[in-house]
Amino acid sequence: MPPFEVNKTFDEINAKIKAGEAVVVTAEEMVGIVRENGPVAAARKIDVVTTGTFSPMCSSGAFINFGHTNPTLRASKAWLNNVPAYAGLAAVDIYIGATEPAEDDPLNKVFPGGFRYGGGHVIEDLVAGRPVRLKAWGYGTDCYPRRDLEKEITLQDLPYALLCNPRNCYQNYNCAINLSDRTIYTYMGTLRPHGKNATYCSAGELSPLMNDPLYKTIGLGTRIFLGGGIGYITWHGTQHKPGALRADNGTPRRAAGTLMVQGDLKQMSPRWLKGVSMQGYGNTMAVGVGIPIPILNEEMAAYTGVADDEIFTQVVDYAHDYPNGIAHNYGEVSYAQLKSGQIEVNGKMVPTAPLSSVVRAREIAETLKKWITAGDFLIEKPIRTLPSE
Amino acid sequence: MYTRIYVLKFPKQITDQPIICNLVKKYDLEFNILKAAILLQQEGLLVLQLKGYKTNVDQGLAYLRQQGVQVESLASTIRRDDEKCYQCGACTGICPTGALSIHRPDMAVIFDPDRCTGCGLCVTVCPVRAMEVSLNQTVLNSQAGTAIAG
Ligand code: SF4
Ligand code: SF4
Numbered sequence: 205m206p207p208f209e210v211n212k213t214f215d216e217i218n219a220k221i222k223a224g225e226a227v228v229v230t231a232e233e234m235v236g237i238v239r240e241n242g243p244v245a246a247a248r249k250i251d252v253v254t255t256g257t258f259s260p261m262c263s264s265g266a267f268i269n270f271g272h273t274n275p276t277l278r279a280s281k282a283w284l285n286n287v288p289a290y291a292g293l294a295a296v297d298i299y300i301g302a303t304e305p306a307e308d309d310p311l312n313k314v315f316p317g318g319f320r321y322g323g324g325h326v327i328e329d330l331v332a333g334r335p336v337r338l339k340a341w342g343y344g345t346d347c348y349p350r351r352d353l354e355k356e357i358t359l360q361d362l363p364y365a366l367l368c369n370p371r372n373c374y375q376n377y378n379c380a381i382n383l384s385d386r387t388i389y390t391y392m393g394t395l396r397p398h399g400k401n402a403t404y405c406s407a408g409e410l411s412p413l414m415n416d417p418l419y420k421t422i423g424l425g426t427r428i429f430l431g432g433g434i435g436y437i438t439w440h441g442t443q444h445k446p447g448a449l450r451a452d453n454g455t456p457r458r459a460a461g462t463l464m465v466q467g468d469l470k471q472m473s474p475r476w477l478k479g480v481s482m483q484g485y486g487n488t489m490a491v492g493v494g495i496p497i498p499i500l501n502e503e504m505a506a507y508t509g510v511a512d513d514e515i516f517t518q519v520v521d522y523a524h525d526y527p528n529g530i531a532h533n534y535g536e537v538s539y540a541q542l543k544s545g546q547i548e549v550n551g552k553m554v555p556t557a558p559l560s561s562v563v564r565a566r567e568i569a570e571t572l573k574k575w576i577t578a579g580d581f582l583i584e585k586p587i588r589t590l591p592s593e
Numbered sequence: 594m595y596t597r598i599y600v601l602k603f604p605k606q607i608t609d610q611p612i613i614c615n616l617v618k619k620y621d622l623e624f625n626i627l628k629a630a631i632l633l634q635q636e637g638l639l640v641l642q643l644k645g646y647k648t649n650v651d652q653g654l655a656y657l658r659q660q661g662v663q664v665e666s667l668a669s670t671i672r673r674d675d676e677k678c679y680q681c682g683a684c685t686g687i688c689p690t691g692a693l694s695i696h697r698p699d700m701a702v703i704f705d706p707d708r709c710t711g712c713g714l715c716v717t718v719c720p721v722r723a724m725e726v727s728l729n730q731t732v733l734n735s736q737a738g739t740a741i742a743g
Contacts, residue, residue, distance in 0.1 A: 258679065260720060318625075318717060393683050394718050401686045478679060480720040490679060490720070545695065557686025559720075561679050562700035 208501035210247040214585040217251050217498050221579055226251040228496075228576045230569035231410050231508055238509025247505035252576055252583060255412040256429070256494040256568025259405055259560035260480045262391070263371035263442060264489045265301040266327055266469055269364040270338055270357060272296055278348035279340040283307065284326045284357075291340070295348060299368075300326055302479075302489035315484060316389040322487025325479030327367070330359040331431070332474035365469035367431055367477070371441035373493050375413035375461035376448075376517055379404040379537060379556070381549060384523035389484020393559055395522055399549055402519065402556045407565035408512045408539030412495035413461050415508045417454035419446070421498050423586030428465065429494030429572050432476035434581070435467025437495075440590045447593055454507060457516045457536060461590060465493065476568075490561075494568035496576060498583045513540035519549055595647040596689075596712040598627065598670075598726065599654070602663040603637035612660055613641070620653035621645055625717050627726045640726055642713040670727050671711055673704045678723035684715040 220226040227250050229237065234253045238246045268289070278295040281288070286306045289298040304323040311317050329336050340353040359365060381402045382388045382395035389395075393403045408414065416422050426437040441462030448460035476492035499505050518533035525532045537547045543562070546553050575581035603612070617624055628640035643650050657664050680702045684693045692708035693715060695701070715724040 259681065316717075320722075394687055396687075403683070403686060478721055481722065482720060483717045490681075543697070543700065545697070555686060557684075558682040558695075558700070561681040563680035563702070566699075 208503065209244050210501050210505075212247075212251070212498070212500050214498060214500075214583055217500075218582045220251055221576055221582055224577075224579050226576060228252045228254060228573045230566065230573055231255045231415050232566065232569070234505075234508045235409060235511045238505055239511075243502040243506040243509065246509065247499050247502040250499050250505065253415060253497045253499060253508040254494060254569040254572035254576070255410055255415050255497065256492070256565040256572070257373060257407040257411050257560060258476070258492040258564035258568060259407075259490055260391075260482070260488045261369065261372045261374075261491040261493075262303055262488045264367070264369040264491055265299055265323060266330075267364070267366045267368050268298050268300060268362060270296050270298065270340075271361075271363045273350060273353055275350045276348045277340060277350035277353050278342045278345060279353070280342050282338065282340040284336050284338055285321070285329065286337070286339075287321070287323050287326050289323075302327065303487050305487050312484060317484060317486075319481040319483070319485070319487045322479060322481070324477075324487055324489030327469070327489060328474050328477055328479040330365070331469060331472050331477050333358060333360065359470055366466055367435065367469045367472060368464075368466040369441075369491065370464050371443060371462045372465050372491055373412055373441070373463040374406075374459055375411070375417070376456045376515070377405045377459050378520040378526075379517050379542060379547070380522045380526075381519055381534065381554065382523045383521045388523050389482070390522050391482055391485045391488070392522060393557070394483060399552065399554055402542075402547060402549070402554045403559055404517065404539075404542045404556060405559040406517070406539065407560050407562055408515055408543065409510055410562065410565045410569055412493060413463070414455055414510060414515055416495075416497050416504070417450070417456065417507060417510075418592050419461065419590040420507075421500065421504065421586070421589075422495060423589035425584050425587045426495065427581065427584040428496075429492065429568055429575075430465055430467040430472070431469075431492055432473030433467055433471035435465050436584075437463050437586070438466050439464040444591065446591055451514070451516060453510055453514055455510060455515050458518060463493075463590075492564065492568050494572045496572055496581070496583055511540070512543060513538050515539045517542075519547070595650055596642060596644045596714055597650065597666060598640060598642050598711055598713040600665045601639045601641055601657065603639070604661055605635040605637075607661055610660070612657065612662065613639075616653050616656060619656065620649045622649055622653050625713070627713060627716055642716070671709050671713065671715070672706070672725055672727050674723045674725055677721050678702070678719075679721060681720065684719050684724060687714050687718045689714065
């Protein structure tokens with residue numbers, strides 16, 4: 205540990221929060237504070253920086269226990285509003301994945317498919333309080349004789365519902381273009397031919413893992429804003445790749461860290477969990493996540509002061525390079541350039557469009573700020589930080 | 594590339610014919626069904642977005658009329674459901690007229706109906722289908738039956 209000039213502990217920060225004395229700002233506000241005062245003075249002044257992100261996040265879903273019936277059933281197959289859920293867990297435990305399309309969806313048979321309803325929409329309907337049709341089938345056993353079940357369920361009536369997302373909150377992501385001569389439909393949206401548009405998917409300076417790029421305060425047990433309620437980081441996410449190429453300020457220049465998060469679905473809201481249809485690609489769910497970062501020292505102040513013009517990503521061709529697993533890029537661009545509306549690729553100006561909502565990311569950071577300032581939300585010290593190499 | 598939305602009304606005698614299939618094959622057009630409805634007495638109503646070269650679209654429409662389909666162009670009837678829209682900005686990359694644009698530096702997504710030509714491209718690009726084709730009264734006045742949202 206290098207000797208810092210400012211040294212605060214989680215306990216000291218939490219004591220200030222409880223006393224209503226903590227100074228909390230959003231990651232956007234922190235940029236100016238660090239630029240004006242420098243990291244040491246900023247660390248003295250600020251206790252917590254809040255972040256946020258709201259965008260489609262694949263690898264999301266929910267564990268649901270729908271309760272025992274009379275006579276009893278051991279579900280082998282289950283559907284929620286005709287979207288298949290995984291039933292190979294226990295008698296009445298199922299997992300509904302966000303990217304699962306409805307069973308009768310025409311998929312990409314008429315290209316590009318619309319993917320109007322999938323697992324993400326089921327979860328949104330549940331948190332909105334709308335009734336969802338449960339269908340289950342079992343082969344019948346002595347202890348579970350029942351074969352079929354069909355009934356309406358609501359989130360309120362369910363004995364247990366846990367949002368459990370094995371990979372959320374990607375720390376940086378590609379900027380996508382299409383250099384072929386036909387329109388392509390991808391998880392990065394619709395890309396016009398000959399590199400006529402580019403899409404990107406990060407909140408940049410507001411994004412949680414951009415503000416603690418080496419996971420010094422974030423890890424197992426961190427309390428977060430999740431889907432409008434309170435959730436926790438419970439592991440690093442699938443495809444967590446801390447060793448990705450990084451800039452001097454610690455932020456990754458490629459897709460890097462990810463988080464596994466979970467929380468009680470019953471306290472979440474449809475404003476922050478939204479079923480998503482990506483034309484020609486499939487279903488997923490937009491998830492709102494926000495993480496508070498304790499400013500323990502000047503190093504954390506410097507990290508959270510990072511600005512869009514200091515965060516970079518690579519431009520990748522999604523027509524040929526990406527589907528063929530070719531590690532090639534068409535240069536790097538900063539989030540300041542991406543958010544300006546155009547970037548330069550191969551000497552040509554290309555208009556950009558985001559998939560990640562900055563307006564909603566800011567709203568999450570502001571909400572977390574309110575919760576912490578009101579003394580309702582304490583900063584949890586992680587039991588174990590995320591792997592950083 | 595030319596994109597427009599049309600409201601097609603199929604008299605009941607021809608609802609079983611592969612007219613749309615022929616339209617797409619013969620005139621090299623791409624299409625998206627934005628809304629479909631069955632009207633009273635099994636008359637069919639389809640809100641269709643056609644994409645292709647303008648000459649092909651024109652010839653395709655002539656073919657439809659020949660088959661007895663009533664064709665109306667549907668302009669400026671796109672609206673945004675602000676409850677659904679989560680201000681991501683994905684639609685701004687595809688809107689050809691700037692009717693959907695990003696306000697900087699706050700990154701709010703603005704919809705200006707006055708600049709919208711009703712091309713409908715945003716309808717299927719929006720991840721939460723916040724951009725909607727609203728059928729106006731003249732289109733619906735023959736409809737007392739049930740509409741099935743497409
Ligand atoms: S793509 Fe849809 S959700 Fe996103 S800004 Fe446009 S209308 Fe709103
Ligand atoms: S808002 Fe833009 S993309 Fe949508 S219908 Fe109007 S002109 Fe077309």
